[in-house]
Amino acid sequence: MKITELQTYSVATPAPHIGGRYWLFVRLKTACGLEGVGEIYSASFHPKAQIPMIEDVFQRYLYGHDPHHIERFYRQCYSSGFTQRPDLSMMGIVSGLEMACWDIIGKAANQPVYELIGGKVHEKLRCYTYLYPKNTAGEYDYSDPYLAAESAAENLRKGFTAVKFDPAGPYTAYSGHHLSLEVMQRCELFCQLIREAVGDQCDLLFGTHGQMTPASAIRLAKRLEAYDPLWLEEPVPPGQPEAMAEVARKTTIPIAAGERLTTKYEFAALLQAGAARILQMNLGRVGGILEGKKIASLAEVYYAQIAPHLYNGPIGAAASIQLATATPNFLIQESMETWGGFYAEILHQPIHWEDGYLIPPTTPGLGIEVNWEVVAAHSPYTGEGLHLQMHPTPYDLKDHAPAKG
Numbered sequence: 001m002k003i004t005e006l007q008t009y010s011v012a013t014p015a016p017h018i019g020g021r022y023w024l025f026v027r028l029k030t031a032c033g034l035e036g037v038g039e040i041y042s043a044s045f046h047p048k049a050q051i052p053m054i055e056d057v058f059q060r061y062l063y064g065h066d067p068h069h070i071e072r073f074y075r076q077c078y079s080s081g082f083t084q085r086p087d088l089s090m091m092g093i094v095s096g097l098e099m100a101c102w103d104i105i106g107k108a109a110n111q112p113v114y115e116l117i118g119g120k121v122h123e124k125l126r127c128y129t130y131l132y133p134k135n136t137a138g139e140y141d142y143s144d145p146y147l148a149a150e151s152a153a154e155n156l157r158k159g160f161t162a163v164k165f166d167p168a169g170p171y172t173a174y175s176g177h178h179l180s181l182e183v184m185q186r187c188e189l190f191c192q193l194i195r196e197a198v199g200d201q202c203d204l205l206f207g208t209h210g211q212m213t214p215a216s217a218i219r220l221a222k223r224l225e226a227y228d229p230l231w232l233e234e235p236v237p238p239g240q241p242e243a244m245a246e247v248a249r250k251t252t253i254p255i256a257a258g259e260r261l262t263t264k265y266e267f268a269a270l271l272q273a274g275a276a277r278i279l280q281m282n283l284g285r286v287g288g289i290l291e292g293k294k295i296a297s298l299a300e301v302y303y304a305q306i307a308p309h310l311y312n313g314p315i316g317a318a319a320s321i322q323l324a325t326a327t328p329n330f331l332i333q334e335s336m337e338t339w340g341g342f343y344a345e346i347l348h349q350p351i352h353w354e355d356g357y358l359i360p361p362t363t364p365g366l367g368i369e370v371n372w373e374v375v376a377a378h379s380p381y382t383g384e385g386l387h388l389q390m391h392p393t394p395y396d397l398k399d400h401a402p403a404k405g
Contacts, residue, residue: 098288
């Protein structure tokens with residue numbers, strides 16, 4: 001079996017751009033007629049720069065090769081240009097192409113991917129959603145704790161047993177910074193009101209995105225401990241595991257992290273430092289499904305769990321579901337609400353969400369079929385913004401409304 005063709009797509013998401021401004025899809029074909037799809041969790045560059053990079057990696061390391069040879073593909077890409085280190089952009093590209101290879105492998109074997117990476121462990125996967133509170137004008141308002149509590153109660157009624165929110169914004173190119181007393185008070189009020197709204201029927205996931213210094217994160221964590229969050233997410237920027245470990249040692253709230261990390265090496269550093277015990281790899285960035293499985297195994301040695309991150313499209317989600325289904329130390333999967341809207345339109349059969357759980361597919365490969373007509377109607381992405389962007393100015397006490405992207 002040989003791979004003979006690559007197609008790339010930058011898919012513009014409709015407003016309000018839940019899951020990012022665009023999604024990067026890849027489509028591989030073999031000489032024998034099999035086809036596989038993958039998704040790259042876009043990082044540092046615009047699609048007009050990234051797509052030529054994807055094509056270069058394909059021509060160098062995948063064209064004419066057997067898709068079963070995942071380890072060969074990974075190691076040659078990891079070592080490309082005499083690097084042998086966790087290169088974020090390279091590993092994003094590897095991730096998308098690698099999951100497309102697994103889609104082909106599963107179809108060739110007539111098995112879901114999870115049956116080929118250890119077999120089904122979970123019949124259903126617990127999942128959580130971000131809160132997307134709307135005000136009376138129908139606009140998203142992430143700064144109002146009362147709206148957040150109402151949204152949490154609504155998601156509990158739908159079946160979710162965990163909800164995530166981040167009132168500690170903004171995150172800027174100059175983070176980490178020290179939160180103001182006003183912002184810390186708002187964070188505490190969010191936790192108080194949401195806990196009152198959901199009781200003990202729903203876990204609180206306090207999401208941050210590397211906004212804080214360790215000292216500020218510790219101050220905030222002490223305020224939040226009374227509300228018993230399941231986790232405090234990425235309290236400091238991702239580049240220094242020992243700084244995150246300092247926070248972990250001084251709070252009873254479990255630390256979760258990993259959405260901006262890639263490869264087993266960076267996750268091993270987190271575990272060795274005691275920085276996090278809930279790992280949030282994104283399979284569109286981390287190096288793919290097999291690398292994600294290796295990271296989950298590393299976590300298992302430390303009695304840590306995985307909670308795969310997702311702020312991208314449905315192909316990455318499908319790969320994540322495959323990994324989670326075959327992982328003994330799976331905790332919870334990020335869900336894009338209940339997978340309606342554009343997430344449903346772009347697939348012939350939507351991702352199966354039921355009463356707070358994701359139901360693994362039984363069809364071969366990644367278990368999804370992309371609607372290429374919908375993809376074509378939304379391609380290419382013509383905006384100038386990146387998938388997500390940070391605020392370009394330093395943190396200002398007078399301008400601290402939370403925002404994403």
